[in-house]
Amino acid sequence: MAGERLFTNSPASNSNMNTLFHSQQQNTSQQPLDSLFLSSSLPFFGSRTMVSFEDAQGGRKRCNSYLFNGFDLDENGDDEMDDYFQQSEKKRRLSVEQVQFLEKSFEVENKLEPDRKTKIAKDLGLQPRQVAIWFQNRRARWKNKQLEKDYESLNDSYESLKTDYDNILKEKHRLQSEVESLSKKVLARETQERESETKKLLQEPVMNKPLVDSVSEGEGSKLSIVEACNESNHNNNSRQEDISSARSDILDCDSPCYKDRVLQRNVFEPEYQSDLSQDDEDNLLPPYNIFTKLEDAHYSNPHHNSSGYGFQEDDHHHHALWSWSGY
């Protein structure tokens, strides 16, 4: 079926035969691209010609002298015609010259208008349909090449981005471990300073005899100044002089301003944060220490939390603080 169709549409029965029998006439119509083929003694054969692509380039050879040898214009007889039509039922490659001509046309314009198609077909001795098919296949090949190029380009881009990403990831891990290391150092330093401060405070009452005496005399106990401070914190004193806060080297909790700042200001206000950083910039301590202090300020006073009054406000603070401490 395909063979019949091929045969019907075959240029062998039309243009090829015309080409073969009227080659001299075809060669007389000179077009700009025709100059390529002026040296050829034979006209362009149609698709049924058995011409190797590489013949002109000294490449592979086919046993394709069939038409050239057997179809000599002077000697072709009925036998050769029969052989030709038998052979014509198989696919034939276009000649080198035809392909070169088509390639040049394709470079000029990869689409094919009807007039141009007819002209090219006439120039090459091909069926217009063959020219159209060649352009279709050529566009398909061009598209595949473009896809390959695009793929390579995208692949290169991907590799480049991946390398950058890996480098950034390494840098991130390095910085994370650095932060961790520095945090540990700061924590250790803070602990050490607290201990030394505690020792200092514990030694002070011993040296300050009158104070201790007054305390022990007044309450009849041997409470240290620390216990005295803790005791005072549980007395629903609005001052909340937490001893740990009092020893803080981050914020001066001895100052009345500290509690006020904690309780009255929203920790998420940029102003507040900037205040902290500005006030304590010399301390160079990480934020979590600050929030530890803030939590202490709240939970060290059970009366404050258990109170039904102002719970909403405190709850707001707790959410904020927990969010930050979780961070």
Place this chain on the structure above:
DNA sequence: CTGGTCAAGTGGACCC
């Protein structure tokens, strides 16, 4: 024998 390449077939979508 197998895989690659090329010309051509096929069917659907689109346009005038």
Place this chain on the structure above:
DNA sequence: GGGTCCACTTGACCAG
């Protein structure tokens, strides 16, 4: 409705 384009397929041919 005919022509064209496109994606996919088929069949011929060749080289390794």
